[in-house]
Amino acid sequence: MTVTFRLNGEDCRFHGDPMTPLVDILRQERFLTGTKAVCREGFCGACTVHVDDEAMPSCLKPVGLVQGCAVTTIEGLSSGNQAPHPLQANFEAADAVQCGMCFPGMVMSLSAFVRDNPHASRPEIKAAMVGNICRCTGYERIVDAVADCLDQARKAGQSVGGINV
Amino acid sequence: MSELSATVMNLPRRDAQDKLRGRTKYTNDRIRLDMLHAVLLRSTVPAGHIRKLDVSAALRCPGVRAVATGADAPGLYGIGIADHPLLAIDTIRYHGEPIAVIAAETEKQARAALAAIMLEVEPQAPVFAMAEALQPAARLVHEGWRGYDVITQGGARAGNIAWEAKSSRGDVDAAFARPDIRIVESSFTVGRQSHVPFEPRVAIGSWEDGRAHIQTSTQVPWTVRNVTGRVMQLPPGRVRVTVPPVGGGFGLKFDASIEPITALLARMTGRTVVLENTRQEEMATCLCRENAEIRIRSAVTAEGYIAGREAVVLMDCGAYGGEQVFLTTMTAHTLGGNYKVGATRLVSRAVYTNTPPNGAFRACNGVYNTFALERHTDEICDALGFDPMEFRKKNVLGDGDLGATGQVFEADVLGPMLDRMEALRASTGTSEAKADGRLYGIATTVGTWFVFVGPSAATVNLNADGSATLVTSGVEIGSGTMVQSLPQIVAGQLGLAPDQVIVREADTDAAGLDVGVGGGRTTVSIGAASIAACAEVREKLLQTAGEMLQTRPEDLVLRDGRVEITGRPGSGMSIPAVVAHAQAITGPISGSGAFAAKNTPAMSGCAMGHFIDALDIPVFVVHEAEVAVDPDTGHVEVLAYRVVQDVGRVLNPRAILGQIQGGVVQGLGYALHEEVTLTADGRIAQDDFETYRLPLAQDVVPVAADLYEGAPSMGPLGTKGAGEVPILAVGAAIGCAVARAIGKPVRQLPLTPPRVLRLLHEREPPPEFPHIAPGWAANTLG
Numbered sequence: 008m009t010v011t012f013r014l015n016g017e018d019c020r021f022h023g024d025p026m027t028p029l030v031d032i033l034r035q036e037r038f039l040t041g042t043k044a045v046c047r048e049g050f051c052g053a054c055t056v057h058v059d060d061e062a063m064p065s066c067l068k069p070v071g072l073v074q075g076c077a078v079t080t081i082e083g084l085s086s087g088n089q090a091p092h093p094l095q096a097n098f099e100a101a102d103a104v105q106c107g108m109c110f111p112g113m114v115m116s117l118s119a120f121v122r123d124n125p126h127a128s129r130p131e132i133k134a135a136m137v138g139n140i141c142r143c144t145g146y147e148r149i150v151d152a153v154a155d156c157l158d159q160a161r162k163a164g165q166s167v168g169g170i171n172v
Numbered sequence: 173m174s175e176l177s178a179t180v181m182n183l184p185r186r187d188a189q190d191k192l193r194g195r196t197k198y199t200n201d202r203i204r205l206d207m208l209h210a211v212l213l214r215s216t217v218p219a220g221h222i223r224k225l226d227v228s229a230a231l232r233c234p235g236v237r238a239v240a241t242g243a244d245a246p247g248l249y250g251i252g253i254a255d256h257p258l259l260a261i262d263t264i265r266y267h268g269e270p271i272a273v274i275a276a277e278t279e280k281q282a283r284a285a286l287a288a289i290m291l292e293v294e295p296q297a298p299v300f301a302m303a304e305a306l307q308p309a310a311r312l313v314h315e316g317w318r319g320y321d322v323i324t325q326g327g328a329r330a331g332n333i334a335w336e337a338k339s340s341r342g343d344v345d346a347a348f349a350r351p352d353i354r355i356v357e358s359s360f361t362v363g364r365q366s367h368v369p370f371e372p373r374v375a376i377g378s379w380e381d382g383r384a385h386i387q388t389s390t391q392v393p394w395t396v397r398n399v400t401g402r403v404m405q406l407p408p409g410r411v412r413v414t415v416p417p418v419g420g421g422f423g424l425k426f427d428a429s430i431e432p433i434t435a436l437l438a439r440m441t442g443r444t445v446v447l448e449n450t451r452q453e454e455m456a457t458c459l460c461r462e463n464a465e466i467r468i469r470s471a472v473t474a475e476g477y478i479a480g481r482e483a484v485v486l487m488d489c490g491a492y493g494g495e496q497v498f499l500t501t502m503t504a505h506t507l508g509g510n511y512k513v514g515a516t517r518l519v520s521r522a523v524y525t526n527t528p529p530n531g532a533f534r535a536c537n538g539v540y541n542t543f544a545l546e547r548h549t550d551e552i553c554d555a556l557g558f559d560p561m562e563f564r565k566k567n568v569l570g571d572g573d574l575g576a577t578g579q580v581f582e583a584d585v586l587g588p589m590l591d592r593m594e595a596l597r598a599s600t601g602t603s604e605a606k607a608d609g610r611l612y613g614i615a616t617t618v619g620t621w622f623v624f625v626g627p628s629a630a631t632v633n634l635n636a637d638g639s640a641t642l643v644t645s646g647v648e649i650g651s652g653t654m655v656q657s658l659p660q661i662v663a664g665q666l667g668l669a670p671d672q673v674i675v676r677e678a679d680t681d682a683a684g685l686d687v688g689v690g691g692g693r694t695t696v697s698i699g700a701a702s703i704a705a706c707a708e709v710r711e712k713l714l715q716t717a718g719e720m721l722q723t724r725p726e727d728l729v730l731r732d733g734r735v736e737i738t739g740r741p742g743s744g745m746s747i748p749a750v751v752a753h754a755q756a757i758t759g760p761i762s763g764s765g766a767f768a769a770k771n772t773p774a775m776s777g778c779a780m781g782h783f784i785d786a787l788d789i790p791v792f793v794v795h796e797a798e799v800a801v802d803p804d805t806g807h808v809e810v811l812a813y814r815v816v817q818d819v820g821r822v823l824n825p826r827a828i829l830g831q832i833q834g835g836v837v838q839g840l841g842y843a844l845h846e847e848v849t850l851t852a853d854g855r856i857a858q859d860d861f862e863t864y865r866l867p868l869a870q871d872v873v874p875v876a877a878d879l880y881e882g883a884p885s886m887g888p889l890g891t892k893g894a895g896e897v898p899i900l901a902v903g904a905a906i907g908c909a910v911a912r913a914i915g916k917p918v919r920q921l922p923l924t925p926p927r928v929l930r931l932l933h934e935r936e937p938p939p940e941f942p943h944i945a946p947g948w949a950a951n952t953l954g
Contacts, residue, residue, distance in 0.1 A: 041193065145838075
């Protein structure tokens, strides 16, 4: 069976079992290894991508279900020499990263969250992170950086993100 | 400008942007279509004899290029004792043990071929618990234990006791016989903790010019090199190990495990072979922090003097000795740390069982011994009516006090740190109001840890563009040492900016020996070797510049990328000009440096079977937790957490604070909800993220931390390791705080809601250890 979808702004065709998890196609066929396959059961969030602007774990998404959809991966969020997404810039500035493996998924989940929740409180940010596990950092610095990012956007009178291919 | 002021800064991580953009290629991102995929046939019984293993049919399956068994890699490896085969040879000792491996064109083909392996196993009665393993008539997990190659001499061994380390100082019997003392005895038990690095153990092996090349996610490239040599019976120099960025280690990757298999298959096939644990395999065969059983007795006077102390610590090494053989050493320094004690004797035994082997995990052994010692200290205070804080202030180790092996500690560190904790609490306030009707507890605990020094090597090449290349076997596992402290140190020594210091990723063909990234050692050991390398570079640079400037080298300084005459900023010439001149006249400028432990002495006869008799660099912590316990559900909420940490000298405060937050949260998981249990057939029951409960964002609080500087350290610029120790006293602080909240003794971790409820309703039986004899000496091999 052939599945056709948009991947980071370009047409993508997959020939094969439509039950194949999207993450395997991204990593093994498109070499988009920024999407991490960690638990493969939807708990850790490291494989989060946007499907039609909504953040979801690509391990639980059979590719057949993205037929006709627009999929954005971490590589598509800020590609090439483009400026990083404000969240990425804030995480870098806050020295939030350690081993780094959870961060692509963390960025994909939270970039959708800050876009939709410009006035989120700290507890709301933490609640939004329930599907993204980090084993290194103890989370608080990530929460701080998200809060800073929202704060900066509010002061500038802008929304965060809207960067969707 | 002093070296120190040029070195200390909040340098951001150079690897952050690529990691955030998903561009960093960890080992498991480097799998290519032309690689063979290997999968393991693992045991589904915990103990047995292999009666038949026929792989010929599997070899004929589609896509299969090689099948290997234990016969193909007959050498045994281990730390202390070589007891561990790469693939089971004749005997199966744990559920999940690798028996054979298949390499095929695709992972699917390799998996399909597993079914074609003919395996007949005669099951044996497994020995699961240490209590069973220590019975006189227990079946031996290693029937041939006497025949193993002992790599490090000195430990007592017998049957299921893989290794025994003892320390003994003073007349303990006399202390316990004093008429003016009370005896307090406590027993504790703790389970395993799984590391759960986001990148599982994975390796890519190839065979190049008659040598193995393994790319792998490891903390110990030299161990992987040496173990691969041992099991393949090759000179270790015929193995090259390189290490891409590592997606988390926490100690799990401080030993070799599956990596040599890829070299073996690469030699058999001539192809590049990848082997990656699935998440289920990774968790089911995790080299966990070991489960342990601890009994402590103390003889304490009415004035609060600890006249005598003795303890027995049983550490489950699982099916193979591994890291636990080494870690028996640490009891003398963790359980034997913290307090002034008149006379003391401690025994620590690594016990074989038919369970998955355990390993190293951040502040190994120290985490549970600190929990046990601090809870025991609170039980002493309860029994004798002392205020816990005053008792600690009176008794913590200070200048000139003796450790369990007779080591003499230098300087008062823990005492002033307790004062600093009180000051920190005064500045943050307490959070009792947040308990909101629930049971509230607060506890302040202390901990003693160390820096695992040991050999490191570094080379610094000074380049004609003014940059320097640092070549070491260090690995970036996430703690930031390779991207923050080391470039800061080299830059500070050579008058460069940190971004002018290129840090080479670990390659055993390029850099000298290193015992690995762990034990809080990278900044100290590789840092010291780097400073020694920089000294040689500096000498050559100043010599050349002196000739060019007609000035004595001792009148020159390195500053802001220039060689300047002392006291005359802007004088002299740029480093590139000097390097270019040197390259033409005397050759390129480089330097090499080395570091080794100084082997601080213990008191003669006090330490037996120890890998480390005394701590070269002790590290101390004070942790304070505030908790609220819901009496209806048993749920423990952490309301606040404070840390005062002995860091020696801070090079990058922001990076250290990040390590403290992360380490404390891993400790909260250990203390409260990360639980590993075994099924009836000896399998680790928690082998996925659904069953193993990791800390989530909503479980944690911001840790308030105060970095205590100035304690003595042989580390470069006075540094100590700061990344390992933050987890040390979390189980202790939470255990003590919960015990105070519920008014019942806490003797077991983790404090899951069901356990806390049972404690509240007095339905949790206290740990009983019939296999630990009442007399201390009966628990030793003599």
